[in-house]
Amino acid sequence: MSTNLAAPVASVVAAPAAQPWRVGLIGFGCVGQGLYDILQQRPETGFTISRIAVKTPGKARTLPAERFEFDADALLSDDSLDVLVEVIDDADTAFRLVSEALRRGRRVVTANKAMLARHLPALVQLQREGQGTLLYEAAVCGSIPVIRTLDAYFGTEPLRRLTGILNGSSNYVLTRMGEAGSDYAPALVEAQQLGFAETDPSLDMGAFDPRSKAVLLAAHAYGAFLNPDEVLNLGIEGISAVDIAFAASQGQKIKVVAGLQRLPDGRVTALVTPQLVGPESPLYSVDHEFNGVVIEADFAGEQFLRGRGAGGHPTGSAVLADLAALRQGFAYQYPKAAEAPAYASDLEVEIYLRTDEDRIIDLLDFSEISEEADEDEYVVGYVALANLIRHRDTLRKYGAFIVRTGQLRPVGEAVAAALEQA
Ligand SMILES: NC(=O)c1ccc[n+]([C@@H]2O[C@H](COP(=O)([O-])OP(=O)(O)OC[C@H]3O[C@@H](n4cnc5c(N)ncnc54)[C@H](OP(=O)(O)O)[C@@H]3O)[C@@H](O)[C@H]2O)c1
DSSP states (O other): OOOOTTSOOOOOOOOOTTSOEEEEEEOOSHHHHHHHHHHHHOGGGSEEEEEEEOSOTTOOOSSOGGGEESOHHHHHTOTTOSEEEEOOSOHHHHHHHHHHHHHTTOEEEEOOHHHHHHHHHHHHHHHHHSSOEEEOGGGTTTTOOHHHIIIIISTTSOEEEEEEEOOHHHHHHHHHHHHHOOOHHHHHHHHHHTTSSOSSOHHHHTTHHHHHHHHHHHHHHHOOOOOGGGSEEOOSTTOOHHHHHHHHHTTOEEEEEEEEEEOTTSOEEEEEEEEEEOTTSGGGGOOTTEEEEEEEETTTEEEEEEEEOOSHHHHHHHHHHHHHHHHTTOOOOOTTTTTOOOBOOOEEEEEEEEOSOHHHHHHHTOSEEEEEETTTTEEEEEEEHHHHHHTHHHHHHTTOEEEEEEEEEETTHHHHHHHHHO
16 A cells, blocks of 8 residues: 555644643653653643553652553553653554554654654554644654744745754764863763763764654655665764864864755755864854754745753653644644655765775775875765765774765766866
Protein backbone atom coordinates (compact mmCIF):
# COMPACT_ATOMS: atom_id res chain seq x y z
CA MET A 1 0.00 0.00 0.00
CA SER A 2 1.40 3.41 -0.87
CA THR A 3 1.66 6.00 1.87
CA ASN A 4 -0.20 9.24 1.23
CA LEU A 5 1.65 11.64 3.48
CA ALA A 6 0.12 14.63 1.70
CA ALA A 7 -3.38 14.10 3.13
CA PRO A 8 -4.24 16.35 6.08
CA VAL A 9 -4.00 15.13 9.66
CA ALA A 10 -7.31 15.65 11.43
CA SER A 11 -7.01 17.89 14.47
CA VAL A 12 -8.48 16.40 17.59
CA VAL A 13 -11.48 18.38 18.76
CA ALA A 14 -10.44 20.58 21.64
CA ALA A 15 -11.76 19.49 25.05
CA PRO A 16 -13.41 22.00 27.38
CA ALA A 17 -10.67 23.86 29.26
CA ALA A 18 -12.46 23.72 32.62
CA GLN A 19 -11.71 20.02 33.20
CA PRO A 20 -8.09 19.24 34.08
CA TRP A 21 -6.65 16.80 31.55
CA ARG A 22 -5.65 13.39 32.88
CA VAL A 23 -2.16 12.45 31.69
CA GLY A 24 -0.83 8.91 31.44
CA LEU A 25 2.96 9.16 31.82
CA ILE A 26 5.12 6.33 30.43
CA GLY A 27 8.68 6.72 31.71
CA PHE A 28 9.85 8.54 34.81
CA GLY A 29 13.49 9.31 34.05
CA CYS A 30 15.03 12.70 33.30
CA VAL A 31 12.19 13.94 31.06
CA GLY A 32 9.29 12.27 32.88
CA GLN A 33 10.42 13.68 36.22
CA GLY A 34 11.03 17.07 34.62
CA LEU A 35 7.44 17.18 33.40
CA TYR A 36 6.12 15.95 36.75
CA ASP A 37 8.07 18.62 38.59
CA ILE A 38 6.84 21.43 36.31
CA LEU A 39 3.22 20.32 36.75
CA GLN A 40 3.71 20.23 40.53
CA GLN A 41 4.95 23.82 40.40
CA ARG A 42 2.23 24.94 37.97
CA PRO A 43 -1.02 23.16 38.94
CA GLU A 44 -3.01 25.91 37.19
CA THR A 45 -1.87 24.57 33.79
CA GLY A 46 -4.80 22.14 34.04
CA PHE A 47 -2.89 18.86 33.59
CA THR A 48 -2.69 16.18 36.21
CA ILE A 49 -0.51 13.06 36.03
CA SER A 50 -3.00 10.32 36.81
CA ARG A 51 -0.98 7.18 36.08
CA ILE A 52 2.78 6.54 35.75
CA ALA A 53 4.23 3.44 34.09
CA VAL A 54 7.91 2.58 34.45
CA LYS A 55 9.98 -0.54 33.79
CA THR A 56 11.86 -1.69 36.86
CA PRO A 57 10.04 -2.77 40.04
CA GLY A 58 11.90 -2.04 43.25
CA LYS A 59 13.96 0.86 41.86
CA ALA A 60 14.46 3.81 44.23
CA ARG A 61 12.12 6.66 43.17
CA THR A 62 11.47 10.24 44.18
CA LEU A 63 7.74 9.46 44.66
CA PRO A 64 6.00 6.82 46.82
CA ALA A 65 6.04 3.31 45.31
CA GLU A 66 2.23 3.25 44.99
CA ARG A 67 2.40 5.96 42.32
CA PHE A 68 4.07 3.53 39.87
CA GLU A 69 2.90 0.63 37.75
CA PHE A 70 4.81 -1.60 35.36
CA ASP A 71 2.55 -2.33 32.40
CA ALA A 72 2.54 0.59 29.98
CA ASP A 73 -0.06 -1.15 27.77
CA ALA A 74 -2.60 -0.76 30.57
CA LEU A 75 -2.39 3.01 30.12
CA LEU A 76 -3.09 2.68 26.40
CA SER A 77 -6.42 1.03 27.09
CA ASP A 78 -7.47 3.46 29.84
CA ASP A 79 -10.01 5.74 28.15
CA SER A 80 -10.20 7.99 31.19
CA LEU A 81 -6.74 9.33 30.27
CA ASP A 82 -6.98 12.33 27.94
CA VAL A 83 -3.40 12.07 26.70
CA LEU A 84 -0.39 9.76 26.87
CA VAL A 85 3.17 11.02 27.30
CA GLU A 86 5.78 8.50 26.12
CA VAL A 87 9.26 9.34 27.49
CA ILE A 88 11.07 6.02 27.73
CA ASP A 89 14.62 5.22 26.62
CA ASP A 90 13.82 2.19 24.44
CA ALA A 91 13.07 3.11 20.81
CA ASP A 92 11.55 -0.24 19.78
CA THR A 93 9.14 -0.39 22.71
CA ALA A 94 8.37 3.30 22.24
CA PHE A 95 7.39 2.69 18.61
CA ARG A 96 5.17 -0.22 19.60
CA LEU A 97 3.44 1.83 22.29
CA VAL A 98 3.06 5.04 20.26
CA SER A 99 1.83 3.30 17.11
CA GLU A 100 -0.66 1.23 19.09
CA ALA A 101 -1.91 4.36 20.88
CA LEU A 102 -2.41 6.12 17.53
CA ARG A 103 -4.23 3.09 16.14
CA ARG A 104 -6.60 3.51 19.07
CA GLY A 105 -7.08 7.18 18.21
CA ARG A 106 -5.22 8.47 21.26
CA ARG A 107 -3.45 11.79 21.71
CA VAL A 108 0.26 11.18 22.30
CA VAL A 109 3.32 13.28 23.10
CA THR A 110 6.79 11.77 22.71
CA ALA A 111 10.39 12.98 23.01
CA ASN A 112 11.97 9.93 21.36
CA LYS A 113 13.87 11.28 18.36
CA ALA A 114 15.59 7.98 17.50
CA MET A 115 12.22 6.23 17.28
CA LEU A 116 10.60 9.09 15.34
CA ALA A 117 13.43 9.38 12.80
CA ARG A 118 13.13 5.65 11.97
CA HIS A 119 9.35 5.50 11.82
CA LEU A 120 8.02 8.95 10.95
CA PRO A 121 6.27 7.99 7.66
CA ALA A 122 4.43 5.14 9.41
CA LEU A 123 3.44 7.38 12.32
CA VAL A 124 2.16 10.12 10.01
CA GLN A 125 0.19 7.53 8.06
CA LEU A 126 -1.37 6.17 11.25
CA GLN A 127 -2.57 9.67 12.08
CA ARG A 128 -4.03 10.06 8.59
CA GLU A 129 -5.94 6.81 8.98
CA GLY A 130 -7.17 7.21 12.53
CA GLN A 131 -8.06 10.06 14.78
CA GLY A 132 -4.93 9.96 16.88
CA THR A 133 -2.54 12.90 17.14
CA LEU A 134 1.19 12.85 17.84
CA LEU A 135 3.30 15.85 18.87
CA TYR A 136 7.05 15.76 19.58
CA GLU A 137 8.51 19.22 20.08
CA ALA A 138 10.80 17.89 22.85
CA ALA A 139 12.48 15.49 20.41
CA VAL A 140 14.41 18.27 18.64
CA CYS A 141 16.42 20.86 20.58
CA GLY A 142 14.55 20.37 23.88
CA SER A 143 13.02 23.66 24.82
CA ILE A 144 13.47 25.41 21.44
CA PRO A 145 10.09 25.58 19.64
CA VAL A 146 11.46 24.67 16.23
CA ILE A 147 9.13 21.93 14.96
CA ARG A 148 5.98 23.91 15.56
CA THR A 149 7.64 27.00 14.07
CA LEU A 150 8.47 25.11 10.88
CA ASP A 151 5.17 23.25 10.64
CA ALA A 152 2.76 26.03 11.51
CA TYR A 153 4.54 29.33 10.92
CA PHE A 154 6.74 28.48 7.93
CA GLY A 155 4.30 25.92 6.54
CA THR A 156 3.61 28.03 3.46
CA GLU A 157 7.04 29.56 2.95
CA PRO A 158 9.87 27.91 1.00
CA LEU A 159 13.09 27.58 2.97
CA ARG A 160 16.53 27.97 1.41
CA ARG A 161 18.47 26.50 4.24
CA LEU A 162 18.24 25.32 7.82
CA THR A 163 21.38 24.93 9.89
CA GLY A 164 21.59 23.94 13.50
CA ILE A 165 23.63 22.84 16.47
CA LEU A 166 21.29 20.09 17.62
CA ASN A 167 23.38 18.25 20.21
CA GLY A 168 24.40 19.91 23.47
CA SER A 169 26.82 17.17 24.58
CA SER A 170 29.18 17.43 21.61
CA ASN A 171 28.81 21.21 21.62
CA TYR A 172 29.91 21.29 25.25
CA VAL A 173 33.00 19.19 24.48
CA LEU A 174 33.93 21.37 21.48
CA THR A 175 33.43 24.56 23.49
CA ARG A 176 35.64 23.34 26.34
CA MET A 177 38.33 22.23 23.90
CA GLY A 178 38.28 25.73 22.41
CA GLU A 179 38.32 27.49 25.79
CA ALA A 180 40.83 25.34 27.60
CA GLY A 181 42.97 24.19 24.68
CA SER A 182 42.37 20.71 26.05
CA ASP A 183 42.15 17.49 24.13
CA TYR A 184 39.00 15.47 23.44
CA ALA A 185 39.23 12.90 26.26
CA PRO A 186 39.43 15.31 29.24
CA ALA A 187 36.74 17.55 27.74
CA LEU A 188 34.44 14.53 27.38
CA VAL A 189 35.12 13.41 30.97
CA GLU A 190 34.26 16.91 32.18
CA ALA A 191 31.01 16.88 30.16
CA GLN A 192 30.10 13.50 31.68
CA GLN A 193 30.89 14.67 35.21
CA LEU A 194 28.63 17.68 34.76
CA GLY A 195 25.81 15.54 33.34
CA PHE A 196 26.05 17.04 29.83
CA ALA A 197 27.15 13.76 28.24
CA GLU A 198 25.97 10.16 28.66
CA THR A 199 28.17 7.39 30.10
CA ASP A 200 28.00 5.85 26.61
CA PRO A 201 28.70 8.95 24.53
CA SER A 202 28.68 7.27 21.09
CA LEU A 203 25.23 8.46 19.93
CA ASP A 204 26.02 12.09 20.78
CA MET A 205 29.73 12.24 19.83
CA GLY A 206 29.18 10.14 16.68
CA ALA A 207 26.45 12.59 15.52
CA PHE A 208 23.76 9.88 15.43
CA ASP A 209 21.55 11.87 17.81
CA PRO A 210 21.65 15.12 15.78
CA ARG A 211 21.10 13.09 12.60
CA SER A 212 17.78 11.81 13.99
CA LYS A 213 16.82 15.41 14.72
CA ALA A 214 17.86 16.55 11.24
CA VAL A 215 15.57 13.89 9.75
CA LEU A 216 12.64 15.28 11.75
CA LEU A 217 13.45 18.84 10.73
CA ALA A 218 13.62 17.83 7.05
CA ALA A 219 10.06 16.46 7.22
CA HIS A 220 8.65 19.71 8.57
CA ALA A 221 10.93 22.18 6.75
CA TYR A 222 10.79 20.56 3.30
CA GLY A 223 8.30 17.69 3.32
CA ALA A 224 11.29 15.37 2.79
CA PHE A 225 10.93 12.08 4.67
CA LEU A 226 14.54 10.86 4.78
CA ASN A 227 15.95 7.51 5.73
CA PRO A 228 18.40 8.30 8.57
CA ASP A 229 20.92 5.78 7.22
CA GLU A 230 21.20 7.78 4.00
CA VAL A 231 22.08 11.02 5.81
CA LEU A 232 25.81 11.58 6.35
CA ASN A 233 26.75 11.81 10.02
CA LEU A 234 30.35 12.32 11.04
CA GLY A 235 31.27 12.81 14.67
CA ILE A 236 34.01 14.31 16.76
CA GLU A 237 35.58 11.19 18.33
CA GLY A 238 38.73 11.71 16.21
CA ILE A 239 39.16 15.42 16.96
CA SER A 240 42.31 16.78 18.62
CA ALA A 241 43.61 20.13 19.81
CA VAL A 242 45.40 20.47 16.43
CA ASP A 243 42.04 20.73 14.65
CA ILE A 244 40.71 23.37 17.04
CA ALA A 245 43.96 25.33 16.49
CA PHE A 246 43.58 25.00 12.69
CA ALA A 247 40.04 26.45 12.90
CA ALA A 248 41.16 29.22 15.28
CA SER A 249 44.00 30.18 12.90
CA GLN A 250 41.28 31.00 10.36
CA GLY A 251 39.17 32.90 12.91
CA GLN A 252 36.65 30.05 13.08
CA LYS A 253 35.27 27.49 15.51
CA ILE A 254 34.43 23.84 14.90
CA LYS A 255 30.78 22.99 15.59
CA VAL A 256 28.74 19.89 14.78
CA VAL A 257 26.28 21.38 12.33
CA ALA A 258 23.19 19.79 10.81
CA GLY A 259 22.78 21.42 7.42
CA LEU A 260 19.60 21.03 5.38
CA GLN A 261 19.58 22.81 2.05
CA ARG A 262 17.31 23.21 -0.97
CA LEU A 263 19.32 22.92 -4.19
CA PRO A 264 18.59 25.03 -7.30
CA ASP A 265 16.84 22.00 -8.90
CA GLY A 266 14.42 21.73 -5.94
CA ARG A 267 16.00 18.65 -4.38
CA VAL A 268 17.07 18.70 -0.76
CA THR A 269 20.28 17.59 0.90
CA ALA A 270 21.11 16.98 4.54
CA LEU A 271 24.49 16.57 6.24
CA VAL A 272 25.38 16.31 9.93
CA THR A 273 29.10 16.79 10.44
CA PRO A 274 31.66 18.99 12.14
CA GLN A 275 31.85 22.28 10.27
CA LEU A 276 33.94 25.45 10.36
CA VAL A 277 31.75 28.27 11.65
CA GLY A 278 32.82 31.92 11.49
CA PRO A 279 31.68 34.91 13.58
CA GLU A 280 29.28 35.96 10.80
CA SER A 281 27.07 32.96 11.69
CA PRO A 282 24.69 33.11 14.68
CA LEU A 283 25.82 29.54 15.45
CA TYR A 284 29.35 30.82 16.27
CA SER A 285 28.21 32.01 19.68
CA VAL A 286 26.07 28.95 20.51
CA ASP A 287 28.43 27.45 23.07
CA HIS A 288 28.52 24.90 25.90
CA GLU A 289 25.36 22.76 26.18
CA PHE A 290 23.19 25.17 24.18
CA ASN A 291 21.49 24.44 20.86
CA GLY A 292 20.70 26.85 18.04
CA VAL A 293 18.85 26.79 14.73
CA VAL A 294 19.10 29.26 11.85
CA ILE A 295 16.16 29.27 9.44
CA GLU A 296 16.72 30.98 6.08
CA ALA A 297 13.35 31.58 4.46
CA ASP A 298 12.73 32.92 0.94
CA PHE A 299 10.62 35.89 2.07
CA ALA A 300 11.09 36.22 5.83
CA GLY A 301 14.87 36.08 5.57
CA GLU A 302 17.04 34.74 8.35
CA GLN A 303 15.78 33.81 11.81
CA PHE A 304 17.70 32.39 14.73
CA LEU A 305 16.47 30.34 17.68
CA ARG A 306 18.75 29.51 20.60
CA GLY A 307 18.09 27.67 23.84
CA ARG A 308 18.61 24.64 26.02
CA GLY A 309 18.46 21.41 24.05
CA ALA A 310 18.25 18.90 26.90
CA GLY A 311 17.66 18.41 30.62
CA GLY A 312 14.58 17.58 32.66
CA HIS A 313 13.05 21.04 32.91
CA PRO A 314 13.76 22.34 29.37
CA THR A 315 12.55 19.09 27.81
CA GLY A 316 9.62 18.84 30.23
CA SER A 317 8.71 22.38 29.24
CA ALA A 318 8.48 21.33 25.59
CA VAL A 319 6.31 18.34 26.54
CA LEU A 320 4.02 20.66 28.50
CA ALA A 321 3.80 23.01 25.49
CA ASP A 322 2.71 20.01 23.38
CA LEU A 323 0.07 19.06 25.97
CA ALA A 324 -1.32 22.59 25.86
CA ALA A 325 -1.26 22.57 22.05
CA LEU A 326 -3.16 19.28 21.97
CA ARG A 327 -5.78 20.74 24.29
CA GLN A 328 -6.24 23.56 21.77
CA GLY A 329 -6.79 20.98 19.02
CA PHE A 330 -3.40 21.49 17.35
CA ALA A 331 -1.94 18.80 15.09
CA TYR A 332 1.09 18.94 12.80
CA GLN A 333 -0.02 19.41 9.21
CA TYR A 334 3.23 18.39 7.46
CA PRO A 335 2.28 21.19 5.06
CA LYS A 336 5.09 20.49 2.59
CA ALA A 337 4.59 16.70 2.43
CA ALA A 338 2.92 17.03 -0.98
CA GLU A 339 6.15 18.58 -2.35
CA ALA A 340 8.13 15.48 -1.30
CA PRO A 341 11.43 16.73 -2.75
CA ALA A 342 13.98 14.11 -3.77
CA TYR A 343 17.06 13.67 -1.58
CA ALA A 344 20.31 14.69 -3.29
CA SER A 345 23.63 12.98 -2.55
CA ASP A 346 25.30 13.54 -5.97
CA LEU A 347 27.29 16.45 -4.57
CA GLU A 348 30.88 17.26 -3.72
CA VAL A 349 31.72 18.57 -0.28
CA GLU A 350 34.78 20.62 0.62
CA ILE A 351 36.44 19.11 3.69
CA TYR A 352 39.45 19.37 5.95
CA LEU A 353 40.64 15.82 6.65
CA ARG A 354 43.26 14.94 9.25
CA THR A 355 44.56 11.40 9.22
CA ASP A 356 47.86 9.56 9.47
CA GLU A 357 46.55 6.86 7.14
CA ASP A 358 47.34 7.50 3.47
CA ARG A 359 44.80 4.86 2.50
CA ILE A 360 41.99 7.08 3.89
CA ILE A 361 43.02 9.84 1.48
CA ASP A 362 43.07 7.31 -1.37
CA LEU A 363 39.70 5.88 -0.30
CA LEU A 364 37.99 9.27 -0.37
CA ASP A 365 39.35 9.97 -3.87
CA PHE A 366 39.57 13.79 -3.69
CA SER A 367 38.48 15.45 -6.94
CA GLU A 368 40.50 18.55 -6.04
CA ILE A 369 43.04 19.33 -3.29
CA SER A 370 43.62 22.97 -2.40
CA GLU A 371 45.91 22.54 0.63
CA GLU A 372 48.07 19.76 1.99
CA ALA A 373 50.21 19.83 5.14
CA ASP A 374 52.34 16.71 5.59
CA GLU A 375 53.59 17.67 9.04
CA ASP A 376 50.13 18.29 10.49
CA GLU A 377 48.72 15.40 8.44
CA TYR A 378 45.83 17.31 6.92
CA VAL A 379 44.38 17.83 3.47
CA VAL A 380 41.75 20.34 2.32
CA GLY A 381 39.78 19.64 -0.84
CA TYR A 382 36.60 18.34 -2.46
CA VAL A 383 35.29 14.76 -2.15
CA ALA A 384 32.08 13.14 -3.33
CA LEU A 385 29.38 13.09 -0.63
CA ALA A 386 28.61 9.51 -1.73
CA ASN A 387 32.20 8.53 -0.81
CA LEU A 388 31.86 10.03 2.64
CA ILE A 389 28.60 8.18 3.19
CA ARG A 390 30.02 4.90 1.88
CA HIS A 391 33.20 5.06 3.98
CA ARG A 392 31.97 6.70 7.18
CA ASP A 393 32.49 3.54 9.29
CA THR A 394 36.06 3.19 8.02
CA LEU A 395 36.74 6.86 8.78
CA ARG A 396 35.49 6.29 12.30
CA LYS A 397 37.48 3.07 12.68
CA TYR A 398 40.77 4.74 11.73
CA GLY A 399 40.16 7.86 13.82
CA ALA A 400 40.13 10.19 10.81
CA PHE A 401 38.73 13.62 11.60
CA ILE A 402 36.73 15.57 9.04
CA VAL A 403 35.38 19.11 9.10
CA ARG A 404 33.24 20.62 6.33
CA THR A 405 34.15 24.10 5.21
CA GLY A 406 30.51 24.67 4.21
CA GLN A 407 31.13 24.60 0.44
CA LEU A 408 29.02 22.23 -1.69
CA ARG A 409 29.01 21.80 -5.45
CA PRO A 410 27.51 19.40 -7.98
CA VAL A 411 29.56 16.29 -8.76
CA GLY A 412 31.72 16.85 -11.80
CA GLU A 413 31.78 20.66 -11.55
CA ALA A 414 35.59 20.72 -11.42
CA VAL A 415 35.76 18.42 -14.45
CA ALA A 416 33.27 20.60 -16.33
CA ALA A 417 35.28 23.75 -15.51
CA ALA A 418 38.53 22.09 -16.64
CA LEU A 419 36.92 20.98 -19.92
CA GLU A 420 35.61 24.50 -20.49
CA GLN A 421 39.12 25.94 -20.04
CA ALA A 422 40.72 23.31 -22.30
N1 LIG B 1 17.17 13.58 28.79
C1 LIG B 1 16.98 14.59 27.96
O1 LIG B 1 17.43 15.72 28.20
C2 LIG B 1 16.21 14.38 26.69
C3 LIG B 1 16.02 15.46 25.81
C4 LIG B 1 15.25 15.28 24.66
C5 LIG B 1 14.71 14.03 24.40
N2 LIG B 1 14.94 12.98 25.25
C6 LIG B 1 14.35 11.67 24.92
O2 LIG B 1 13.34 11.40 25.89
C7 LIG B 1 13.27 10.00 26.14
C8 LIG B 1 13.47 9.73 27.63
O3 LIG B 1 14.76 10.19 27.98
P1 LIG B 1 15.23 10.25 29.52
O4 LIG B 1 16.53 10.96 29.50
O5 LIG B 1 14.12 10.77 30.36
O6 LIG B 1 15.48 8.69 29.82
P2 LIG B 1 15.87 8.03 31.21
O7 LIG B 1 16.25 9.07 32.20
O8 LIG B 1 16.84 6.95 30.89
O9 LIG B 1 14.50 7.37 31.71
C9 LIG B 1 13.85 6.39 30.98
C10 LIG B 1 12.58 5.98 31.68
O10 LIG B 1 11.88 5.06 30.81
C11 LIG B 1 11.40 4.00 31.60
N3 LIG B 1 11.19 2.83 30.74
C12 LIG B 1 12.05 2.18 29.94
N4 LIG B 1 11.43 1.16 29.30
C13 LIG B 1 10.14 1.18 29.71
C14 LIG B 1 9.01 0.38 29.44
N5 LIG B 1 9.07 -0.66 28.59
N6 LIG B 1 7.83 0.67 30.05
C15 LIG B 1 7.75 1.72 30.92
N7 LIG B 1 8.80 2.51 31.23
C16 LIG B 1 9.98 2.23 30.64
C17 LIG B 1 12.48 3.78 32.65
O11 LIG B 1 11.93 3.04 33.70
P3 LIG B 1 12.77 2.72 35.05
O12 LIG B 1 12.76 4.01 35.80
O13 LIG B 1 12.01 1.65 35.70
O14 LIG B 1 14.15 2.32 34.60
C18 LIG B 1 12.80 5.24 33.00
O15 LIG B 1 11.89 5.72 33.95
C19 LIG B 1 14.33 9.36 25.24
O16 LIG B 1 13.74 8.96 24.04
C20 LIG B 1 15.29 10.51 24.98
O17 LIG B 1 15.98 10.37 23.74
C21 LIG B 1 15.67 13.14 26.39
